[in-house]
Every structure is written in C-alpha cells, then in structure tokens.
Amino acid sequence: MKIIMLGAPGAGKGTQAKMIAERYQIPHVSTGDIFRANIKNGTELGKQAKEYMDKGLLVPDELTVKILLDRVAQPDCKNGYVLDGFPRTIPQAEVLDEALTKLNESIDYAVNVEVPDENIVKRMSGRRACLKCGATYHIEHIPPKQEGICDTCGSELVLRDDDKPETVQNRLKVYHEQTQPLIDFYTGKGVLKTVDGTQPMEKVFEDITSILG
Ligand code: ADP
Ligand code: ADP
Ligand code: ZN
Numbered sequence: 001m002k003i004i005m006l007g008a009p010g011a012g013k014g015t016q017a018k019m020i021a022e023r024y025q026i027p028h029v030s031t032g033d034i035f036r037a038n039i040k041n042g043t044e045l046g047k048q049a050k051e052y053m054d055k056g057l058l059v060p061d062e063l064t065v066k067i068l069l070d071r072v073a074q075p076d077c078k079n080g081y082v083l084d085g086f087p088r089t090i091p092q093a094e095v096l097d098e099a100l101t102k103l104n105e106s107i108d109y110a111v112n113v114e115v116p117d118e119n120i121v122k123r124m125s126g127r128r129a130c131l132k133c134g135a136t137y138h139i140e141h142i143p144p145k146q147e148g149i150c151d152t153c154g155s156e157l158v159l160r161d162d163d164k165p166e167t168v169q170n171r172l173k174v175y176h177e178q179t180q181p182l183i184d185f186y187t188g189k190g191v192l193k194t195v196d197g198t199q200p201m202e203k204v205f206e207d208i209t210s211i212l213g
Helices: 013-024 031-040 044-053 061-072 090-103 117-126 166-179 181-188 202-212
Strands: 001-004 028-030 081-084 110-116 127-129 136-138 192-196
Touching: 001 013, 001 166, 001 181, 013 028, 013 202, 028 031, 028 061, 031 044, 031 061, 031 081, 044 061, 061 081, 061 090, 090 181, 110 117, 110 127, 110 202, 117 127, 117 166, 166 181, 181 192, 192 202
Parallel strands: 001 081, 001 110, 028 081, 110 192
Antiparallel strands: 127 136
C-alpha cells in the first residue's frame, strides 16, 4: 500500500504516519526527518537544506526529489510506504507520479489531515521533537512520560528551530501557496481522503484505518 499524508505543518501527519507504518508494516518516509538527519550529521545536503528550513521555506525541488526517489527505491519500500511531507509542490507530485507510472504503480491513498490555521500555531509551540529517533510529542496533548526526555530512546527533546511562531506563520503561507494545490491534484486522481485532524490522535487514527481497511 502506498500512502501520502497531506496537511498543513503541524496537522499531525507525522504522528499518524508513524501509527500507519506500524499497523500496516510499511516504512515511514519523512523528507523532513531525512533533512534533519543530514543537518545533524553535517552533510553538504544538510547545510543546503538548513538555509531554507530555518526560514520556513521549502527546500528546492531538485534537491528534494532525488532524495525521495532514492529512498523509495530501497528494498524495504517494495511493498509500499507512507510518505510524510512529500510531495509538497505540484512538480514534486508530478515527478513521483511519472516514476510510479514507469513501474506500473500508483498511489493508493492521499490522506488529507485537516486542521484550521488557528490551531496550528498552538500545536507547533507545544511540539517537542527527538532529533535522534524522530519521535514527536506535545507538551499538553501528547506528553512524554518524563518531561523533556524521549520515551523511545531516552534522548533530550527540543523545540525545533522552525517551530518558533514567526517561522510557523511563514510555513503556513508556503503551505497555502505551494502545497494546498495538491488536494485538487489527488482529488483528480480519485485517491484523496480527508479526515478531521482536530480530534484526539487516537480518533484521527481510527478514521484513517477505516479508510485504509
Ligand atoms: P512538518 O512536519 O512540521 O510539516 P517537516 O518535518 O515535514 O515539517 O519539514 C520541515 C521542513 O523541511 C519544511 O518546512 C521544509 O523546509 C523542508 N521539507 C521537508 N519536506 C520537503 C519537501 N517535500 N519539499 C521541500 N521542502 C521540504
Ligand atoms: P506534522 O507532521 O503534520 O507537522 P506532527 O505529527 O508533528 O505534525 O504534530 C504536530 C504537533 O501536534 C506535535 O506536537 C504532536 O504531538 C501534536 N499532535 C499530533 N496529533 C495531534 C492531535 N490529534 N491532537 C493534538 N495534538 C496533536
Ligand atoms: Zn528519541
């Protein structure tokens, strides 16, 4: 099963994608996580990506597309995957579509996690991330067992640089301009499914699993 997660930054794509990955035993592929791992390891790609990410801008398609296509070509993606944070532009969606068409494949579901802008800024300021294992928490809604420490790997949790309110406003603007058009793109392909992302995380997941079967 090949699934795409759509939605504003902070809508809960990552949270749901991890649960989907576990339930359906497919890899969770997050371009944001791949970029952050590269930044952490000081790679050339990381340096280039960071300049855009810190401003709340998208990393250019040329850099992003290659990373994603390499990742989904790996053997563990053979039976499907859940893409979180890709595609984020129409050109990215078109490249993915062409690559899949060549393999006689296609996306099964594009799950649109809908959350109004008003809720987003609050969610982001409460988000805490583990840069080691990629786990995400929320100080009020989804707190770790021990404050500031990752349940999964014991590392310290951080507020991401790009989750500061000024940057979040930029990211929302970029979302509406460049990413939201994908909703029409995948509606046109007949695979778009929308869920109400303002519900508690378990309820959102229930709605998603009833769609995916
Ligand atoms: P969030 O989960 O909050 O939406 P991500 O972790 O998906 O954030 O992405 C963080 C940042 O990484 C984005 O703001 C953007 O700068 C960059 N990024 C991630 N995926 C893409 C992509 N597909 N195209 C361009 N930039 C991306
Ligand atoms: P995205 O990947 O779309 O940027 P995340 O999955 O990282 O979003 O979620 C953003 C923030 O909101 C995180 O702090 C996360 O713990 C929290 N969150 C996720 N889902 C919910 C939910 N259904 N209700 C409340 N908070 C949530
Ligand atoms: Zn961790």
